[in-house]
Amino acid sequence: MRACLGHAPALASARQTAKRERRGMKVKAILLAGALAITGQAAAQDTATRDLTPHEQRVRDIYRDIIAFRSAAGQEQVDDEVAYLKGRLAEAGFAEEDLMVTDYDSNGNATQGLIVRYRGDGSSGEKPIVLLAHMDVVDALPEDWERDPFTLVEEDGYFFGRGTQDNKYGVANLTGTFIRLKEEGWMPNRDLYLAFSGDEETGMISTRAQAKWVAENVDPAYVLNSDAGGIGLADDFSPIAQQVQLAEKxxxxxxxxxxxxxxxxxxxxxxxxxxxxxxxxxxxxxxxxxxxxxxxxxxxxxxxxxxxxxxxxxxxxxxxxxxxxxxxxxxxxxxxxxxxxxxxxxxxxxxxxxxxxxxxxxxxxxxxxxxxxxxxxxxxxxxxxxxxxxxxxxxxxxRAEATESAMSSFPDEVREALAKSLAARFGRPIPMVPTMSSGGTDGMHYRALGYDTIAIGAGASRSQDIYAHGLNERMRVDAFYAGLDHWSIVLKELAGD
CATH class of the missing domain: 3.30.70.360 (Alpha-Beta Plaits)
Structure with a gap:
């Protein structure tokens, strides 16, 4: 490895250090609340409609638990979410030195991130692949919502909660995929990294710093982003196309x-x-x-x-x-x-x-x-x-310096891996349409450093169901489960024998 993952790029502030001493109790309380939240009607509906595989149940649990963290600016819960995710990955067998909690301080405003290394055997001779997601959300005022935005609620075929689309599905899916592959004993032929940022929705302090660290210490072949792209659905929920974000405004x-x-x-x-x-x-x-x-x-x-x-x-x-x-x-x-x-x-x-x-x-x-x-x-x-x-x-x-970035290419191997995932999901080929995103993502900072960054999120939605940043954010339950094989297929194609 090019740099030790055990060392954070910057020291935590004294305030954060004190806060971490209280974190264990707080995280346990949130997890208990999440567990209690699914003992009622929503859990009964799950049992009545489908039997979940261990992987489905695990990702759903992670999804539920991280939505319970109000990881918005000013709420100081991003580091609690980091601790939770680090704990889940450590339980799955990821070594401490491969789980880096990063603290980035800018004018007294500290933001945590998480970088996870899945060690490969290096047999391919290829550079690593980095996968992106962001743990933070735009804040939601509970008094404005029909349901508590920080409790995962299943109702009328949808999961409701802040971050259900943007971007805690990406975080849960990628985390669950790494755990699943580790449990299977799968050994990639090159290193894989998760880079989870903590302030994509605000100052992007951790995003910029993580991108710089990745460039200096990982130098990936390319970057895959879970926070854009995704599958557009027609009014009848049939797939229209997989959007592949290659540029953003x-x-x-x-x-x-x-x-x-x-x-x-x-x-x-x-x-x-x-x-x-x-x-x-x-x-x-x-x-x-x-x-x-x-x-x-x-x-x-x-x-x-x-x-x-x-x-x-x-x-x-x-x-x-x-x-x-x-x-x-x-x-x-x-x-x-x-x-x-x-x-x-x-x-x-x-x-x-x-x-x-x-x-x-x-x-x-x-x-x-x-x-x-x-x-x-x-x-x-x-x-x-x-x-x-x-x-x-x-x-x-x-307000702040803007990051302008060029368009990325769409590598053939990523195109082929994505096509295989889509065919497995829908039973037939689905068009893959390169797009420019109107919204901003972590990807801009990696593109600005010269790395092709391809957003191929696993989410699927009709345009009328997109409520990211708005009231009553939601995701289709069937689309949630249908996307849980996405990253496993893609990564095995890109880093398998």
């Missing part, structure tokens, strides 16, 4: 701020920071970035247009043939699931304004999140927002 966030001297609320003035900001946001909402296209997006729409019925499918085919087709652009733009493949998008996501109910606001700030089409450039997007606002008194400030 650049993630960048701007703060739009209106400032004002303020004053007493009984003495309104003609200018007001909140009103000025509201006017700026209205102009941003009315601004449409120009349509962009690439060989990847044209081929994507051409392929998807063959499977999607009706006006939307026809518009996709028309756009692939003529990217200037205004009618096709209008139809695709009206669909939230596909507008991001056409152009850069910017949308307001958060607001902060005023300091007292009886005072004129001295400042008002909106968070505007943008997903930038490759090649457009972050600076040009900032300039476009400033022009759309048309008010020099309102500032547009970029």
């Amino acid at each position: 650049t993630y960048v966030t701007f703060d739009i701020t209106a400032a004002n001297p303020g004053g007493h609320s009984s003495r309104p003035r003609p200018d007001n920071a909140i009103y000025d900001l509201a006017a700026a946001l209205t102009r941003i909402s009315q601004h449409a970035f120009p349509v962009r296209e690439s060989e990847l997006t044209r081929s994507y729409f051409a392929a998807m247009g063959q499977s999607i019925p009706g006006e939307l499918g026809a518009a996709m085919r028309a756009f692939a043939a003529d990217p200037a087709d205004a009618a096709a652009i209008a139809t695709i733009s009206a669909d939230p699931g596909f507008v991001g493949t056409l152009r850069t998008t910017c949308v307001a996501t958060m607001l902060k304004a005023g300091h007292a109910e009886n005072a004129l606001p001295q400042s008002a700030t909106a968070t505007v999140n943008c997903r930038v089409f490759p090649g457009e450039g972050v600076e040009s997007v900032k300039a476009a927002l400033e022009q759309a606002i048309g008010n020099e008194a309102i500032s547009v400030t970029q």
Whole structure:
């Protein structure tokens, strides 16, 4: 091995060290709560509908347990999830030196990650393969949900809970696969690594640091990502295509701020920071970035247009043939699931304004999140927002450095392994469609370092069932179980004799 996995890249803070001393009791409490949660109706439904194999039961248990961790920013439960996963893998026979808990500290904000090495015998002479997932989630407010977001609930053919799609299915599936392969006594012909990050949904401190560590110490042949791709299903739940994410848009966030001297609320003035900001946001909402296209997006729409019925499918085919087709652009733009493949998008996501109910606001700030089409450039997007606002008194400030990444290739051996997994799952060949993701993932940081990163998640969903980051996030129960052989087949093809 190129570097010892027993040493973390950075020291934990004193706060985290103290927190770890309390972790054992906390993890046990969460696991007990998870066990009790399936002793009622949901468990009875499981028993009535199917007999689970040991592998299915194990992955379901892991899924249930990690959803119970509120691993969102500010909740300080990512390290508890790390401890739980490390414990499950250690019980399965992974050595301590092959289980690295990583602590990355940035300005006092520490984030844990987990890197797991599955040792191969090196007989292939090939470089290792790295597999990605993220353990954190966008927070969910229990009072807004119909069900407790941090308790796995099975109802009406779905699993409900925060992270059921994004991305705790990936974490549970990959963890369960490593345990399953270890129990089988399988020896890969090259090393395999899991790289689980802890802040993909926020600052990506651990993601960036893990990618750098992987480049310096592992230098993989390529990277496989569980957090994108996946299988699109038709309304009747039949498979349309396996999406293969080879590129993603650049993630960048701007703060739009209106400032004002303020004053007493009984003495309104003609200018007001909140009103000025509201006017700026209205102009941003009315601004449409120009349509962009690439060989990847044209081929994507051409392929998807063959499977999607009706006006939307026809518009996709028309756009692939003529990217200037205004009618096709209008139809695709009206669909939230596909507008991001056409152009850069910017949308307001958060607001902060005023300091007292009886005072004129001295400042008002909106968070505007943008997903930038490759090649457009972050600076040009900032300039476009400033022009759309048309008010020099309102500032547009970029929050953090953006990571721009190139498109990855789709290695033949990955294509063949994925095809075998899909044929086993559906009993017939399923189209594999290269895509550019509108959302951001860990993969951007590996692409930025020059590694082909191919997202081939095992999830399957209809577009109307995608609630990631939203209320009542869910995953089809049958799709959950149907995807549990996915990574075993893929890895045995890529690292087997």
